[in-house]
Amino acid sequence: MLLYDSFFKPRKLPTWWTRFTESNPAVPTIVAVTGLVLICFSLASIISTSEHNGHGQVIETFGSVSKSKPFVERAMNLRAAYHKLFPAEVRNFLFNLYGNIALYLIVPFLMLLEFMFPCNPSQPLIGKGFLQDAIWYVVDTPLCIVILYPVIGFLRGLFIQHMGFLTIDSAASWPAIIQILAALLLPALSRAKEQAKRTQLERIAAQYNLKKFTLTKEILIEQGVMNHSKPVLTLNPGFPFNDDRALSVYIHEQGHWLLGEHQNEMRGLYQDLTRTFPGMPANYPEGSGSIQDSYFHLAVIGLEWNGLEEVVGEQRARTVLEFLSTQWYTVLYKTVLENRQRVNDILQRHGLRW
Numbered sequence: 475m476l477l478y479d480s481f482f483k484p485r486k487l488p489t490w491w492t493r494f495t496e497s498n499p500a501v502p503t504i505v506a507v508t509g510l511v512l513i514c515f516s517l518a519s520i521i522s523t524s525e526h527n528g529h530g531q532v533i534e535t536f537g538s539v540s541k542s543k544p545f546v547e548r549a550m551n552l553r554a555a556y557h558k559l560f561p562a563e564v565r566n567f568l569f570n571l572y573g574n575i576a577l578y579l580i581v582p583f584l585m586l587l588e589f590m591f592p593c594n595p596s597q598p599l600i601g602k603g604f605l606q607d608a609i610w611y612v613v614d615t616p617l618c619i620v621i622l623y624p625v626i627g628f629l630r631g632l633f634i635q636h637m638g639f640l641t642i643d644s645a646a647s648w649p650a651i652i653q654i655l656a657a658l659l660l661p662a663l664s665r666a667k668e669q670a671k672r673t674q675l676e677r678i679a680a681q682y683n684l685k686k687f688t689l690t691k692e693i694l695i696e697q698g699v700m701n702h703s704k705p706v707l708t709l710n711p712g713f714p715f716n717d718d719r720a721l722s723v724y725i726h727e728q729g730h731w732l733l734g735e736h737q738n739e740m741r742g743l744y745q746d747l748t749r750t751f752p753g754m755p756a757n758y759p760e761g762s763g764s765i766q767d768s769y770f771h772l773a774v775i776g777l778e779w780n781g782l783e784e785v786v787g788e789q790r791a792r793t794v795l796e797f798l799s800t801q802w803y804t805v806l807y808k809t810v811l812e813n814r815q816r817v818n819d820i821l822q823r824h825g826l827r828w
């Protein structure tokens with residue numbers, strides 16, 4: 475009851491103490507600074523021993539606080555069980571929130587300060603706001619795990635499968651300040667890249683006659699998307715300095731539109747392709763996302779190659795296709811590269827040509 479009162483009721487401090495602190499206003503400051511310095515020193519020693527012995531921070535903290543060997547052994551058994559029960563991601567969440575040793579030293583110390591030197595004694599030590607914050611703090615992690623974790627997992631999977639090309643792999647190793655600057659400059663940069671792509675397409679269109687490869691004239695350029703043909707042909711600003719590759723991507727996406735104009739042939743085309751090339755992959759990057767889409771892509775890639783070759787010549791077209799076969803739809807590009815005649819025969823059988 476006494477404990478409850480001192481936490482949740484207005485504080486009653488002895489009159490001599492109140493008088494003492496009022497006449498010596500430096501005392502709270504001295505106590506606060508000394509306490510925090512002591513905590514910092516003890517934290518440093520805990521952290522350095524934990525790195526030294528390598529049993530993990532929590533175990534070492536128990537060890538250096540309790541100085542008891544059996545206790546450490548028991549803690550290690552508990553840890554082994556804990557590691558078996560929970561996956562690393564869950565443990566990371568928990569550790570980030572509850573594993574911080576500063577929390578167990580600094581927060582109680584701050585509360586002790588507030589108790590000894592109340593700003594307003596009529597206020598309870600633990601008020602409504604504090605209690606709500608504390609509850610939220612404790613509940614936050616389980617909530618993250620239960621609600622956010624599956625969502626994060628889903629989004630991460632989506633990103634890896636379909637938007638991995640947005641990642642700049644080397645960025646993780648850049649200094650933090652460069653990463654922040656890059657994030658701030660990225661929108662401006664992507665606008666500049668979109669403009670560069672527009673200029674490139676205009677240049678290509680002026681240089682070559684693309685009329686027969688242009689089934690749709692409505693073309694969007696958008697940073698961060700995957701090149702796609704429907705509902706509106708949309709290109710990302712990839713290959714801004716390599717006209718041959720950019721042209722190949724352009725003809726590829728128009729190739730989807732060519733297929734779209736032969737709806738009646740699709741069933742026969744699909745049967746033809748599956749019979750000729752059994753075992754094509756579904757998943758990106760070997761395939762294009764689904765088994766059916768992968769098979770139709772064999773035809774699109776065949777059209778892409780034929781179109782590109784007509785515009786830039788045999789050698790340059792082959793160079794581009796070989797490069798693309800290392801970028802995406804890898805197995806599909808390789809299959810077409812190795813079986814050109816068979817792919818062309820199928821295209822011809824179904825009347826698919828530019």
Ligand SMILES: [Zn+2]
Nearest residue numbers: 726730771774
């Ligand atoms: Zn495609």
